[in-house]
Amino acid sequence: MTSEIAIEAPVLSAGELYERLLHQSNLFILDVRNEQDYARWRVEGRSNLAGINLPYYDFLEDEEAAIARIPADREVLVVCAKEGSSQYVAGLLGQHGITASYLEGGIVSWGDYYDLRTVAEFPAGKIIQVARPARGDVSFVVISDGAAAVIDPLRHIAHYQALVEAAGARFTALLDTHVHADHISGGPALAAASGATYYVHAYDAIHPIDMLPARIAYTHIDESVQISLGRTTIKTIWYPGHTLGQVNYLLEEPDGGRYLFTGDGIFLRSFGRPDLGGRGEAWTPVLYESMYERLPRHLTDATMIMPSHFSTLDEGGENGMFLASWANVQRDNERSPGAAWKSLPVSCSVTCRTFRRSTSRSSA
Numbered sequence: 001m002t003s004e005i006a007i008e009a010p011v012l013s014a015g016e017l018y019e020r021l022l023h024q025s026n027l028f029i030l031d032v033r034n035e036q037d038y039a040r041w042r043v044e045g046r047s048n049l050a051g052i053n054l055p056y057y058d059f060l061e062d063e064e065a066a067i068a069r070i071p072a073d074r075e076v077l078v079v080c081a082k083e084g085s086s087q088y089v090a091g092l093l094g095q096h097g098i099t100a101s102y103l104e105g106g107i108v109s110w111g112d113y114y115d116l117r118t119v120a121e122f123p124a125g126k127i128i129q130v131a132r133p134a135r136g137d138v139s140f141v142v143i144s145d146g147a148a149a150v151i152d153p154l155r156h157i158a159h160y161q162a163l164v165e166a167a168g169a170r171f172t173a174l175l176d177t178h179v180h181a182d183h184i185s186g187g188p189a190l191a192a193a194s195g196a197t198y199y200v201h202a203y204d205a206i207h208p209i210d211m212l213p214a215r216i217a218y219t220h221i222d223e224s225v226q227i228s229l230g231r232t233t234i235k236t237i238w239y240p241g242h243t244l245g246q247v248n249y250l251l252e253e254p255d256g257g258r259y260l261f262t263g264d265g266i267f268l269r270s271f272g273r274p275d276l277g278g279r280g281e282a283w284t285p286v287l288y289e290s291m292y293e294r295l296p297r298h299l300t301d302a303t304m305i306m307p308s309h310f311s312t313l314d315e316g317g318e319n320g321m322f323l324a325s326w327a328n329v330q331r332d333n334e335r336s337p338g339a340a341w342k343s344l345p346v347s348c349s350v351t352c353r354t355f356r357r358s359t360s361r362s363s364a
């Protein structure tokens with residue numbers, strides 16, 4: 001009886017789940033893993049996404065009580081580790097008249113899901129966004145005249161290899177904006193597999209705590225390096241503060257389009273923290289200088305800002321694109337240079353202005 005019910009429950013793939021999350025559907029997430037696993041990570045979407053953690057064994061111990069906690073007027077998606085117990089619970093809910101499906105492959109498949117979509121097309125090429133929604137990670141592939149560059153490649157490189165091969169292109173440059181504290185770059189592995197050059201600023205090839213140098217092969221990049229990619233050009237803008245070696249990459253296409261890949265520099269609703277390297281007090285004024293002095297002179301209102309992370313799906317549109325014009329970022333991002341000057345905490349303002357004065361003196 002149990003297996004018949006489970007087989008009848010509809011299934012939702014990770015890709016289908018992502019589309020539902022983007023469109024603020026009536027979905028209610030029922031996670032039937034144990035409390036510890038749920039606390040560690042779970043399916044997240046827009047800020048108003050509803051859900052509950054009700055372990056699988058609760059349904060075995062007291063089925064009626066467990067089902068009474070599930071809203072009958074919502075469309076329930078049951079999630080477990082790999083899909084077995086969620087398939088059973090979804091069938092059980094269906095038996096009680098609740099519309100329920102289960103996540104194919106469980107939360108493991110959601111964690112491994114990559115979303116690829118073209119976010120910009122112009123005569124000289126296109127930009128494809130490669131996102132890993134469960135982690136809030138975003139990377140970009142630029143293709144122009146058969147040459148491909150990847151900005152902040154994520155660790156599962158097969159997605160990039162398939163994409164670039166399907167486009168009939170070849171990897172030319174693998175560009176990390178910085179060395180990330182929160183995920184592993186796919187840059188070195190892609191470089192080894194393709195022969196393309198892996199670029200990172202040398203300051204980020206030194207560990208900020210023990211000062212040991214990197215043991216991976218890389219090519220140093222700074223503002224003197226300009227990369228020609230097909231009919232486009234990629235310029236480098238040093239943007240220290242989140243890390244000392246953080247750079248932004250400015251893609252300029254022949255028709256005037258400008259795309260700034262900001263890594264963890266400026267996000268759509270916030271900006272990168274200066275304290276993750278353990279040097280928050282020292283790096284905060286450095287970040288300030290980057291935000292207010294180094295970067296703005298390279299920007300126009302129409303420059304598209306392309307960060308490498310998002311915190312919630314609220315930051316993107318229903319089209320799944322995590323980018324916005326500089327004008328809109330200044331309007332919507334309370335912490336952007338355009339909006340934040342007057343609202344900076346006094347202590348920060350004093351520190352930053354002191355830093356600016358001392359910098360001016362030393363450079364005079």
Ligand SMILES: [Fe+2]
Binds near residue numbers: 179242272
């Ligand atoms: Fe980072």
